[in-house]
Amino acid sequence: MARKWLALVACALAMAGAFPDAAAAQLLPDRVLVNASGRAGTDLSGPWNWSVDPYRDGVAGFHGEAPGRTHQRYADVDVDAETRKDPYALWELDMRRAPVTSLPSSWITHDATMRYYDGLVWYQRRFEAAPRPGERQFLHFGAVDYRASIYVNGALVGTHEGGFTPFALEVTGKLRAGENQITIGVDSERSNDTVPPTVTDWETYGGVIRPVRLVTTPATYVDDAWIRLTGAGRIRASMTLDGPSAAGRPVRVRIPALGLTLSGTADSQGRWTGEAAAPRALKRWSPESPTLYDVRFESGEDVLSDRIGFRTLEVRGTRILLNGKPIFLRGISLHEEELGKEPTRAITPAAARALLSEIKDGLHGNFVRLAHYPHSEVMTRMADELGLIVWSEVPVYWRVAFARPETLAVARRMLAENILRDRNRASIALWSVANETPVSEPRNAFLTTLVRDVRALDDSRLVTAALLTRRDEKNGRIEMVIDDPLVAQLDVMAINTYNGWYSGDRLEALPAIGWRSGATKPLILSEFGADAKAGFLDAGLRRKFSEEFQAEYYRQTLAMADSIPFLAGMSPWILKDFRSPRRQHPVYQQGWNRKGLISETGERKQAFGVLADYYSKRTPDSR
Numbered sequence: 001m002a003r004k005w006l007a008l009v010a011c012a013l014a015m016a017g018a019f020p021d022a023a024a025a026q027l028l029p030d031r032v033l034v035n036a037s038g039r040a041g042t043d044l045s046g047p048w049n050w051s052v053d054p055y056r057d058g059v060a061g062f063h064g065e066a067p068g069r070t071h072q073r074y075a076d077v078d079v080d081a082e083t084r085k086d087p088y089a090l091w092e093l094d095m096r097r098a099p100v101t102s103l104p105s106s107w108i109t110h111d112a113t114m115r116y117y118d119g120l121v122w123y124q125r126r127f128e129a130a131p132r133p134g135e136r137q138f139l140h141f142g143a144v145d146y147r148a149s150i151y152v153n154g155a156l157v158g159t160h161e162g163g164f165t166p167f168a169l170e171v172t173g174k175l176r177a178g179e180n181q182i183t184i185g186v187d188s189e190r191s192n193d194t195v196p197p198t199v200t201d202w203e204t205y206g207g208v209i210r211p212v213r214l215v216t217t218p219a220t221y222v223d224d225a226w227i228r229l230t231g232a233g234r235i236r237a238s239m240t241l242d243g244p245s246a247a248g249r250p251v252r253v254r255i256p257a258l259g260l261t262l263s264g265t266a267d268s269q270g271r272w273t274g275e276a277a278a279p280r281a282l283k284r285w286s287p288e289s290p291t292l293y294d295v296r297f298e299s300g301e302d303v304l305s306d307r308i309g310f311r312t313l314e315v316r317g318t319r320i321l322l323n324g325k326p327i328f329l330r331g332i333s334l335h336e337e338e339l340g341k342e343p344t345r346a347i348t349p350a351a352a353r354a355l356l357s358e359i360k361d362g363l364h365g366n367f368v369r370l371a372h373y374p375h376s377e378v379m380t381r382m383a384d385e386l387g388l389i390v391w392s393e394v395p396v397y398w399r400v401a402f403a404r405p406e407t408l409a410v411a412r413r414m415l416a417e418n419i420l421r422d423r424n425r426a427s428i429a430l431w432s433v434a435n436e437t438p439v440s441e442p443r444n445a446f447l448t449t450l451v452r453d454v455r456a457l458d459d460s461r462l463v464t465a466a467l468l469t470r471r472d473e474k475n476g477r478i479e480m481v482i483d484d485p486l487v488a489q490l491d492v493m494a495i496n497t498y499n500g501w502y503s504g505d506r507l508e509a510l511p512a513i514g515w516r517s518g519a520t521k522p523l524i525l526s527e528f529g530a531d532a533k534a535g536f537l538d539a540g541l542r543r544k545f546s547e548e549f550q551a552e553y554y555r556q557t558l559a560m561a562d563s564i565p566f567l568a569g570m571s572p573w574i575l576k577d578f579r580s581p582r583r584q585h586p587v588y589q590q591g592w593n594r595k596g597l598i599s600e601t602g603e604r605k606q607a608f609g610v611l612a613d614y615y616s617k618r619t620p621d622s623r
C-alpha cells in the first residue's frame with residue numbers, strides 16, 4: 001500500500017517540483033477508505049462495556065512485564081463462564097459485566113468519577129460478522145483521543161496516535177462467522193512530545209469520540225477517490241484501487257445530473273487520474289448556493305457514491321477569490337463541542353446543524369474556522385450542505401516539540417489523514433498547519449515541511465497558519481507588525497490578536513491601531529475576542545467579563561479591522577463558550593472559556609448582535 005502512495009505522492013511532488021523521501025511514504029496512512037460511512041458495513045455505535053485502568057495494569061504487569069492473561073482486558077474470554085468451570089480461577093477483570101456506556105462519546109460524561117480522568121480506559125463489545133470468501137473487512141475509526149490499541153478476538157490488530165483523525169485497520173481473515181469481540185484501549189495522556197502537547201486551552205475529551213464501523217469491500221475496492229474543479233475550468237478526478245486486480249482495471253467516474261462520465265484504466269499501481277472540460281450546466285458551489293452533485297466512483301463491482309460540490313479558489317494580491325470573484329470571509333471560530341451544559345464531543349448531524357446554522361442564519365456568516373484540530377466529518381459535510389466556507393486545522397498548537405523528528409512524523413501523518421479524509425469537501429478552502437507557535441529555526445523547518453505536504457496532497461486549496469504579531473509603538477502610535485518568516489510559505493496570512501483584552505489598551509484606542517505586513521497577501525484575523533459571562537450586565541462600570549465590555553470590544557475591534565487594507569476575512573474567537581481547564585475564575589468562568597458570543601446553552605450575548613449587524617451590512621465581496 002505505502003508503495004502505491006509513494007507513487008501517488010511522487011507524481012504530485014514531481015508536479016510540485018520536489019521529490020519525496022522514503023520517510024515521507026511511511027507517514028501516509030496505509031489506507032484511506034475514503035467516505036467510510038458511505039460504504040457497506042455495520043455501524044458499531046451503541047452500548048459498549050468500559051473499564052478504567054489508571055495504572056495501565058492491562059498493558060504491563062507490576063514489574064513492567066507483559067500483563068498476565070487474567071489482566072488482559074482484551075482477552076477473548078467469558079470470565080463468568082470460566083470461573084463457573086473452575087472456581088479457583090482468578091480473573092481480576094470481567095469486561096462483559098463491566099459498566100455500559102453509549103459510544104461514540106467522551107468518557108468525561110460516563111459518570112462523575114470520570115470528569116477529569118486522563119489516562120487509559122478499555123472499551124469492549126461483541127458484534128456479529130459473516131465473512132465471505134473474496135470479501136475484505138476493515139475496522140474504521142472516526143477518531144479516538146489520543147492513542148488507540150485495537151484488539152479483535154483477543155489479538156492486537158493495530159494502533160494509532162492522534163485524537164482527531166480517522167484510521168482504518170484490515171481484519172480480513174481475523175473475524176469468525178458469528179460473534180466476534182472488539183476491544184479498544186484508549187489512552188488520552190499527552191506529553192510535551194505529542195500533537196497537541198499537554199497544555200492547551202481546551203478540554204481533553206478522552207475516548208472513542210466518533211463512530212466505529214465494520215466495513216466490507218470486494219477483494220479489489222476503491223480506496224481513495226477525489227474529484228475537483230481546476231482553475232482552468234476542468235473536472236479532474238483521481239482514484240486509487242486496492243486489491244489483487246487493481247492494476248490495469250477499468251475505472252469510471254459519473255455525475256449523472258450533468259451527464260458527465262470520465263473513464264480510464266488504473267495503472268500498475270492501481271491509480272488513475274483523468275479530466276474533462278466542466279459541463280456548461282455545472283452550478284458552482286458557493287455559500288449563497290451550496291450546490292452538491294451525486295458522484296459515483298466505480299470499478300468492477302465496487303461503487304463509491306458521494307455528494308460533492310465544485311468551486312475554484314485562488315489568491316490574487318490581497319484578495320481571496322471564490323469561483324473567480326473576490327470574497328470577504330465573514331466568519332467565527334468554533335470548537336468541536338455540542339450545545340449543552342454537559343457536552344461529550346459527540347457531534348451528530350443535528351448538533352452540527354444547530355451550531356453552523358447559528359453562524360449562517362444568526363450571524364449572517366459565510367465562513368467558520370474549525371479550531372484547533374480536525375472536526376468530525378459530520379461537521380464538514382454539514383458545512384458543504386449549509387454553505388459555509390471552512391478553515392480546517394491540525395493541532396500543532398503553542399509549544400510543540402519542533403526539534404523532535406518523531407513529533408514531526410505524528411504531525412505529518414495527522415495532516416495527511418485530515419486532507420485525505422476531506423479532499424472532496426467543497427466547503428473546505430483553507431488547510432491550517434499551526435496555531436500561535438513561537439518562531440524558531442526548528443519551528444520554521446517543522447512547519448515548512450507541513451506546508452510542503454499540504455501542497456503535495458492537495459493542489460486545489462489555500463494554505464495558512466494562525467500566527468502572532470510583533471507590537472510596535474512609535475510616538476504613541478501602536479502598529480501590529482506581521483513579520484513571521486512563515487508568511488513567505490503561506491497563501492493566506494492569519495493573525496490572532498487580543499488588543500484590549502489581554503493588553504491594557506483602552507477600547508476606544510483600538511480603531512487607531514495600525515497594521516503592517518511585508519508581504520502582499522490576504523490577511524484573515526483568525527482570532528480576536530473577549531470573555532463575557534452570559535447575564536453579567538454591568539452598564540455602569542463595564543468591567544471585563546460583562547456583556548457590555550464584550551459588545552464594546554467588538555465594536556471597536558471591528559472598526560480597527562475596517563482600517564486594514566489587506567484584510568480578506570475574520571473568524572473571531574469564538575461562537576460558543578467552551579470547556580477549558582485553564583479557565584477557573586470562580587464567578588465568571590468555572591472551567592469555561594467565556595469568549596463565546598453565545599453561552600454553552602446557546603444564549604446570545606450582546607456582542608452577538610454587534611457582529612451579526614456588522615456582517616449583515618457586508619455584501620459577499622465588499623472590502
Ligand code: GCU
Nearest residue numbers: 201435436496527573593595
Ligand atoms: C488563543 C488560542 C485559543 C485560546 C484563546 C483565548 O489565541 O489560540 O486557543 O482559547 O487564545 O485565550 O481565549
